[in-house]
Amino acid sequence: MQTTRVVSFLGNIPNTETRLEHLALTLIQPFAKVSQHLRGVKNMNKISNDILKAVAPCSLFCSTCTGCKYGDISIYAKELLRLLDGHKEFLEKNLKKEYRYKLDEFIVFQNKLKKYANPKCGGCRNGGANGCSIKGCFINECVKEHNVNFCGECSLFPCDKVNNTVFKDNVIKKWFEGNTRIKQIGINSYYEERKNIPHYIEHKK
Numbered sequence: 001m002q003t004t005r006v007v008s009f010l011g012n013i014p015n016t017e018t019r020l021e022h023l024a025l026t027l028i029q030p031f032a033k034v035s036q037h038l039r040g041v042k043n044m045n046k047i048s049n050d051i052l053k054a055v056a057p058c059s060l061f062c063s064t065c066t067g068c069k070y071g072d073i074s075i076y077a078k079e080l081l082r083l084l085d086g087h088k089e090f091l092e093k094n095l096k097k098e099y100r101y102k103l104d105e106f107i108v109f110q111n112k113l114k115k116y117a118n119p120k121c122g123g124c125r126n127g128g129a130n131g132c133s134i135k136g137c138f139i140n141e142c143v144k145e146h147n148v149n150f151c152g153e154c155s156l157f158p159c160d161k162v163n164n165t166v167f168k169d170n171v172i173k174k175w176f177e178g179n180t181r182i183k184q185i186g187i188n189s190y191y192e193e194r195k196n197i198p199h200y201i202e203h204k205k
């Protein structure tokens with residue numbers, strides 16, 4: 001606000017003490033904005049890379065998805081494959097003829113495990129959401145434009161840009177619910193609270 005505008009604005013305030021309060025508030029406003037921005041940057045720095053990789057900007061978890069290269073399902077599938085190394089050969093050598101079908105079953109299971117162990121998606125922030133089934137999602141770009149890591153940290157949340165033109169109702173619901181929680185408890189606690197929840201659990205309801 002320019003000085004003349006400040007003076008004429010203050011002229012409308014009768015009480016001197018109140019005038020001074022208004023003057024002080026007007027003068028610190030730009031600094032408050034800078035400090036708010038810096039706080040945002042500081043908060044962004046405090047978030048570990050592991051969390052940024054695990055939680056997409058929309059609040060959904062990449063790290064629990066079957067499509068994620070570095071996700072838990074891939075990690076455990078790799079570990080299971082390692083522990084089962086040699087088991088096929090063991091069955092081949094030792095199964096009696098009438099139990100050979102167990103070998104076929106194991107081969108099917110092992111091939112499935114190999115698929116779970118080697119998914120292709122590099123995560124929402126990394127791979128342009130190439131594994132996410134929501135085509136046309138703009139949230140990853142939008143959070144960058146707003147200098148935040150999650151919608152829950154954005155001053156416009158919940159914005160009307162996230163609507164049915166791109167997203168299904170259930171995704172909008174999860175976006176709203178997840179980011180409201182991030183806003184309430186912060187991303188670190190949100191991550192701890194949800195990191196072990198199975199990605200697809202809601203489909204059992």
Ligand code: SF4
Binds near residue numbers: 129138
């Ligand atoms: S592409 Fe969009 S909906 Fe999919 S994980 Fe990323 S931000 Fe979320």
Ligand code: SF4
Binds near residue numbers: 139143152
């Ligand atoms: S404008 Fe909407 S979509 Fe973009 S970062 Fe903010 S809350 Fe998320």
